[in-house]
Every structure is written in C-alpha cells, then in structure tokens.
Amino acid sequence: MEIKYKDTAVSSKKSFGQNFLVDSNISRKIVRSAEIAEHDNVIEIGPGFGSLTKIISEVMPRFTCVELDHKLADFISREFPNVNLISDDFLKVDLAKLAETKPLTVLGNIPYAITSPILFKLIENRAHIDRAVLMMQDEVARRLTAEPKTKQYGILAVQLQAFGKPEYLFKVPKTVFKPRPEVESAVVRIDFSKPVEIKNPSEFQTFVRTAFRMRRKTLANNLKGKYDVSALAPEVLKKRAEAFSVTEFVALYEQV
C-alpha cells in the first residue's frame, strides 16, 4: 500500500514495520506518558512521517531521531530541521555516545518485527537510559509486564523486570494506523532510572534463558549439567521457572 504525506510517498514495507499512526490524540497521549521536559535528552526510534516527532518538537527544540528508511529520513530532516537525524538502523546506534551529556529518554512507535532486539538493546544500555515509552504489539506488552505463574510470564518479563520497571499503560486499536496492522498494540513505559544490582548481568540473562529453556520442565531438568544446583533445595528444583518471582530468580542465580 502506498502511503503519501505532503511530498513524500512510501510503499509501506512490512519488513520495516511501517504502520503509521494517524490519530494525533494517541500521539499526544504517548508523548505525554514520557513526561518529557525541555532539558531531557530524547531519542525517537522510527519517526516515519513524524506523528510523534511533531508533538515532541513542541516540547523541545532539539532531539535525536533514528530512521532506517532513507525516504522517511529525508522527509524528517526537511520537516524538522532542528532534529539530529540519524539515517540508520537503531540496533546499530551507539547509545552510550548519545548519552554522554545525560541519560536518554527513548520514545517510539517501534517496528514490531524487531521488538525483542530493541528491548535487549535497551537492557544492555540501561546505564545510559532513564526511561522508555514504546508502542508495541499488545501481546508483547503483556509479556513484559506479566506476573509469575501466568502463561505470559517468561524470559522477557524476568529480564525487563530485573533490570527496569515496565508498566503497561494503555491499549491502542488497529483503526488508528495506516495501513492497519494485523495485531493489537499497546504502550509500555519502562523506568531504568533505579538500576538493580545483579552481579554479572549477562550471566544472569543466560541463567534466565536456561531456566526457561523448556517451559514444561522443572528447574532441575533445565539447569542439569549446566549449573551446580547442589545449594538449591529439592522442593525448589521441582518447580518450573514460571513459578519464581523476579526477586526469587535473582536469589536463585546467586546460589548456583
């Protein structure tokens, strides 16, 4: 489907997750949720035709946008000459460098196909991020914020909740996008401002992935041969990974 706005037309690319938000009330609600102030260091992922960019620019004169589609990047730099436009893949951008003066506030109606890589990049760079407000697929938003012992609770929930504080804000209907996506959307806010102390965070991430390797299996089965579980009680080992809260997960990791 060709989407045209002002002098720019793109044939919406599914692989780039190009579903453009066409309801300015929702754009305003998303930007408001980030509570940005003029002195914040804001970065927007995938500005597209600028539905969020326009609202952000009403609050602050200068911020950064990262857009992979060259046509749209050109459009943004013409429409918003004060924006620091990076015409590249967000996954390749050096966030530490952009956060040299101040931790970042990340905003975006993100391409759904790369939601997980984006979230893992944010976790990895959490020291350089204050908060993020992101629109994503509703199902993923529910997984990030899921409670233990539910179907949605898994690797993403434990990692996001261990390193940040994700909060499900509101659902967004398909009807406010052009073209309409096949899935429902939702907006999530993740607070990274109070970092949790976990020794060797990347090993913790591997531990979480290993514990959830086969969801139906017990912790004993999933950790067998990979970790020394002798310090864990037999009744703990009999449970499945989904039974443990994030705090319990950190405690388990410190005992293996």
Ligand SMILES: C[S@@+](CC[C@H](N)C(=O)[O-])C[C@H]1O[C@@H](n2cnc3c(N)ncnc32)[C@H](O)[C@@H]1O
């Ligand atoms: C869901 S659309 C949102 C566009 C706009 N923010 C809106 O709300 O209407 C996602 C945007 O991200 C861009 N995009 C896709 N992959 C990207 C990547 N790896 N890095 C940066 N931008 C990307 C797309 O070209 C598109 O403009």
